[in-house]
Amino acid sequence: MKYFFVILLTMFIVASFCCEVTPFGPEADDVTYANLAQEPISFGGTANGQNDLFVWEGGTWNFYPFWATGLPATSIWNLDETTIMVAMGAGSYSDGVYNFDLNTHTWTINEWFMFPNFLVYNPGNGIYYVGERDGLFRSADANSWTRITSLGTNKCSSLAFYNSNMVTNNGALVKYSTDNGLTWQTGNTSNLRGFRYTENGVLYAIMDVESDSDGLWRSDDYGETWDNVLFTSNLNCIGPDFGEYIILGWRQANEEDGYLAVLDSQSQLTQLVHASLDSEVRQLEIFPLINTPSFYVINGEGCFYITGFLPVNNDDATAPVIDGIKLQAYPNPFSRETTIEVKVKDMAAALKVDVYNLKGQLIKRLSNDNRQTQNTFSWDGRDFNNQLVGSGFYFVKAELNGKINCCKVLLIH
Numbered sequence: 001m002k003y004f005f006v007i008l009l010t011m012f013i014v015a016s017f018c019c020e021v022t023p024f025g026p027e028a029d030d031v032t033y034a035n036l037a038q039e040p041i042s043f044g045g046t047a048n049g050q051n052d053l054f055v056w057e058g059g060t061w062n063f064y065p066f067w068a069t070g071l072p073a074t075s076i077w078n079l080d081e082t083t084i085m086v087a088m089g090a091g092s093y094s095d096g097v098y099n100f101d102l103n104t105h106t107w108t109i110n111e112w113f114m115f116p117n118f119l120v121y122n123p124g125n126g127i128y129y130v131g132e133r134d135g136l137f138r139s140a141d142a143n144s145w146t147r148i149t150s151l152g153t154n155k156c157s158s159l160a161f162y163n164s165n166m167v168t169n170n171g172a173l174v175k176y177s178t179d180n181g182l183t184w185q186t187g188n189t190s191n192l193r194g195f196r197y198t199e200n201g202v203l204y205a206i207m208d209v210e211s212d213s214d215g216l217w218r219s220d221d222y223g224e225t226w227d228n229v230l231f232t233s234n235l236n237c238i239g240p241d242f243g244e245y246i247i248l249g250w251r252q253a254n255e256e257d258g259y260l261a262v263l264d265s266q267s268q269l270t271q272l273v274h275a276s277l278d279s280e281v282r283q284l285e286i287f288p289l290i291n292t293p294s295f296y297v298i299n300g301e302g303c304f305y306i307t308g309f310l311p312v313n314n315d316d317a318t319a320p321v322i323d324g325i326k327l328q329a330y331p332n333p334f335s336r337e338t339t340i341e342v343k344v345k346d347m348a349a350a351l352k353v354d355v356y357n358l359k360g361q362l363i364k365r366l367s368n369d370n371r372q373t374q375n376t377f378s379w380d381g382r383d384f385n386n387q388l389v390g391s392g393f394y395f396v397k398a399e400l401n402g403k404i405n406c407c408k409v410l411l412i413h
Contacts, residue, residue, distance in 0.1 A: 019309035021274045023302060024287075026054040026061035031303050035076040036288055036296065037404055040102070041360070042084060043303070044073025053086060053100060059361045067098050067107030075119035077128075079142050085110060087119040087130060097130060111145050113137070117157045123401045124161055125180040131156035136168055138181070150184055151175050160195035160203070167195045167203060167223040174205070176223030189226035192217055196238040199324070204246065206235050216248065216263070229267050239284030242293050245310060249281025249297065260297060262309060272309055276301050288404040289356070289395050325405040327398045333410035340366065340377045340407075342398045352399040353377050363389060366396075381411050 025031060031045035043054040051066045053073070066073070071088040079085050082102045089095030097110040097119055115133040121142075122129065128142045136156040137145045147153070154171030161167075166177040167187075174187035194206035203219040205226070216230040216238070232254055239247030244265040253259060258271040259281055279300030287294040287305040296305040326343040340353060355364040364384060366377040379396070383389055389411065397406045 019272045019274060020307045021276050021304045022306075023276070024296060024305050025303040026056075026063070028052070028054065028302070030300075031282075031298050032072045033074060033076055033283060034285075034296070034298055034303055035078065036285065037402065038078040039362075040078075042076055042078075044076055044086060044088070046072075051088075053084065055084070055102070056360055057102075064100065064105060067109070071095065074116055077119050077121055085119060085142060087113070087116040089113065089116050089132075091115055095132075110142070111137075115155075117155075118159060120159055121402070122161045122166070122180075124164060127181065129159055131159055131168065135170060148181075148184075158193045158195050160197055162197035162201050162203070162222070165197075165201070165203075165222040167205075169193050169195075174223060174226075178222060185224065187219070187223050187226060189217065192226065194236070194238050195223075198241040198246070204229075204238050206238060208233075208235055208251075230263065230269075237281045237284045239297075240286045240295050242310060247284050247295055247309075249284050249299075251280045253278075259299065272306070276304055286404075288397065288406050289360070290406060290408050292408075325398055325400060325403060327396065327405045327407045329396060329407055329409045333412050334381075335412050337378055337380045338409055338411075340379065340396050340398075342375045342377070344375075344400055350400075351375070352397075354397050354399075355379055356395045356397065357389070358393060358395075363394075379409075 025043055028045045028047045031043055033044045035042050041056045045052060047063055051071060053064045053066060055062050066088060071090055071094060073086050073088050075087040077085050084100040085097055086100060087097045095114050095116060096112040097116060099108050099110045113130055113132040117131045119130050128139045130137045133155050135153045136148045136151050138148055139145045152170040156168060156170055159168040164178060164180045166181050168175050169192060172190040174189060174192050175184045176187055177184050191207050191209045192205035196204050203223055205217050207214050207217055215228055215232045215235060217226045218229045219226045234250045234252040235248060236251035237249035246263045248261050248263055250259050256271055259279060260272040260277045261269040263269055281297060281299050283298040285296055287296040292307055293310060294305055294307045296303060324344060329338045329340045332338055342351060351367055353366040354362055357363055366379060381388055391412050394409050394411060395406050396409055397404060
């Protein structure tokens with residue numbers, strides 16, 4: 001398979017929707033993980049029988065073999081502008097988190113972890129976390145790691161956070177915190193994983209233990225109590241929410257022979273039908289490079305970004321709010337200048353606003369760290385060299401505290 005970079009159920013209703021599916025990413029044989037939320041964007045996968053890190057640099061995909069041959073990537077996070085951290089492992093003595101230096105293109109070991117399931121950063125408390133076979137580890141500098149012994153030493157497979165709330169699992173137990181991880185309590189339901197908060201703080205999780213209770217579960221009190229909202233087998237991923245709709249993915253075909261579906265507020269499913277979507281879902285996240293409602297999926301066929309998937313027409317002129325950021329440009333299309341307006345809940349941190357071409361190349365930076373309270377910017381169609389760029393579509397990306405929203409603008413000379 002090749003793909004290229006281009007821009008018993010509660011009510012399992014018999015419905016399907018033909019969404020628009022576009023391949024995205026490097027030329028590769030397989031993909032295990034993607035980080036599209038940070039620059040440079042990167043993938044973990046295989047090419048020509050070799051495990052590689054794929055990094056988008058200078059308008060092209062560069063392939064870098066992993067330090068530990070044969071280990072698949074389970075998570076990727078950019079520590080800073082020159083260092084990419086990759087969690088990789090499959091049960092070998094080489095399992096762990098590795099640092100990749102973008103300047104020297106060399107690997108160094110960060111820390112050994114057995115079966116690392118995830119590597120994440122919580123901007124709410126400034127802590128990095130790794131979940132692995134023997135528990136949950138934390139670090140304030142992504143260098144010195146400490147096990148959170150109060151949680152136990154069983155397998156930790158998922159972690160989510162929302163404001164000062166956090167939720168994780170240790171073995172079969174669900175642990176939640178309301179003070180950014182300082183103290184932890186045990187929820188009333190076991191065997192949950194794949195935690196995900198919605199934009200409004202509603203918490204969802206997956207039960208997949210071959211029981212009559214398998215399916216999607218929901219908590220309205222940040223993890224203390226849980227209720228089942230959808231009975232289904234083989235559910236594997238909870239994706240982003242779009243208002244009343246949540247994206248779900250399965251590791252095996254679901255009861256309607258699909259792998260990807262949209263769940264509405266009435267716990268009804270609409271299957272997403274496309275030949276490229278008929279395989280195990282591995283990752284679901286917001287696709288940050290276009291301003292219409294969109295997400296990307298990594299499955300057994302590759303990486304694809306998906307639009308036109310909502311059962312109702314939500315692709316209108318209303319600027320969507322993603323990660324708490326509202327972004328819009330006017331006029332759009334434009335010929336001389338467009339104004340980009342960014343609205344966020346908290347403007348205390350530095351806001352980055354950048355313009356990219358369709359190849360994913362950064363051509364103009366519209367903000368800097370000295371403009372922490374500014375929320376309107378203008379772009380005159382010129383690049384870093386003050387040269388007019390050609391007519392066509394461009395992407396404007398706003399980033400604040402690691403959260404991203406993008407909109408598409410059309411320049412016409």
